[in-house]
Amino acid sequence: MHRPHALTWVACFLYASVLIAGLAVASTAPVDPVRLCAFAGAVLVAGALEIAEWRGPATRAVALAGLVVRTAVYAVITVLDGSGNAKVLFVLLPLTAYFTVGHRVAYTLAGGGLLLAGAVVIGRPALRQDPEALSDLLMFAIGIVFALAIAVIAEREETGRRRAETLLTELSDAHARLREYADQAVTLATVAERTRVARDIHDSVGHHLVVIAIQLEKSAAYRTVDTDTADRALAEGRRSARLALDEVRRAVGTLRADDTQFTLGCSLRALAARLHDPGFAVTLDLTGSEDTVGEPVRLALYLAAQEALTNARRHSGATAVAVRVDLTPTTGVLDIADNGTGFAPGTAEGQGLGGMRERLDLVGGEVRITSTSRGTRLLVTIPVVAR
Known part of the structure; x- marks a missing residue:
């Protein structure tokens, strides 16, 4: 699954908070320097692990190994922490698992962690009667639920963003195809209109020109034999010429269409x-x-x-x-x-x-x-x- 960058920043923020709180408590009371150095080193190892997984290959095997290492590191940090705040780091386990190895592992870790923490608190009479321990258990449960809710919201937002990007890409492709189809339609319409104009010219003007040629030939042939027939042929040729001129004018739109029915x-x-x-x-x-x-x-x-x-x-x-x-x-x-x-x-x-x-x-x-x-x-x- 896709690991969001925000997960790394949230984890590093918690690491820094735990480190600062632990150092602040250590400054108010005598603390073993070796223990303090080990505590700081463990926190730095956890931060380095986050950055390494962020930049490294996101394979399932690597993610599972990272969860195991985190669990061990968080346990070490909790033992060495003098402030008692390191327990919050275990909230990161189901949150990280949700994005790296899947929902089922995340829910299993969350449920298992809550059962284990509840068993520890309830199983020990001293903790069961300690209000602070009960409060920590409640806050841990709230933290787990809150972390998983944030993970679900983040996943849906990421899914919506990717879907929007996909739709935008498809829309751009469709727009490009539509523009191409529009260009083709314009080309086809132009060709069709040219064909129509050529056909109209051939059927109307061309016919009249043929009649003109025939009548002129007839007039020339009958000029010396039958002048009346020659004159009629010449008159018919003139009439066809006027009809051809009318057709040309109508074709270029200089005359309005005749309202009379054909x-x-x-x-x-x-x-x-x-x-x-x-x-x-x-x-x-x-x-x-x-x-x-x-x-x-x-x-x-x-x-x-x-x-x-x-x-x-x-x-x-x-x-x-x-x-x-x-x-x-x-x-x-x-x-x-x-x-x-x-x-x-x-x-x-x-x-x-x-x-x-x-x-x-x-x-x-x-x-x-x-x-x-x-x-x-x-x-x-x-x-x-x-x-």
Whole structure:
């Protein structure tokens, strides 16, 4: 067990008190010098033993040997002491044992010491009738009880201090981990926000830029053949440019969000009208009520349709695309099929399809894409949460 430093100082204080009291009594009456020197030497040996155990290794064997040596030294000091105060030193035995060899040994020494002292006093008629002897026995018992009570209090205080230090260390470690987790959360949030911004730019601004490029190419191709068609394509390109500018402003927060509710049917019709031309026919079939699905689901379906139609217009070589949307109280379904050349299985998905899957994951949806040499089909299914 841990030996507190205060135990050494208490023991040395008692040794010094007994030594001073013994020397004071010796100065008032003739005393054998040899006996006095032996008395002082025994007290000094007891003090040296305390200091040696304080600085030495705290093993159980050493502690037990120290208790035996102390008992012998205290007996010698008591015999040589002319003041009669050395008996108080035996109180140190259970007190020291409590911290060095354990509670049981301390309680055994305390009980054994009290029984032995009581037997000596009661067993001798002269001491039994001596008020001073009875008073010494009572004070010895009080001293034993007081010493053990102080030991229990000191042990609990030491245990509480160590527990507080342990908790403080654990709290510091937890604080460090929490700070590390907070840094990781900030990093993940930053990455997630960058991914969201990139996805939004691709799905909104990127789409409008693709439409602008298509309409400008169409205007240039029809300029010498059909000026009306070329002018309409150029006007549509300007409109897409303004929409792209609005999206950019909304993305950087310079415009307030529009309070009007997003309408899937109107948005899909406008999308189909922008992409429809004689070489790329877009048909739209929308069934069900938009009131059965929430706006996040409607927006996810629209962005998936926008990505699929843009890809079909740019890469598939298709001349016709059929878009079917079915909104029910349980699911929102988007089915897009074209008559293009398709693509080979295992082809790496671009950022657009990756962003589509991420958006659908956010609302619990899934997408399946099948492609052959006769065309490509994209099927999106999103479960509808009860509103």
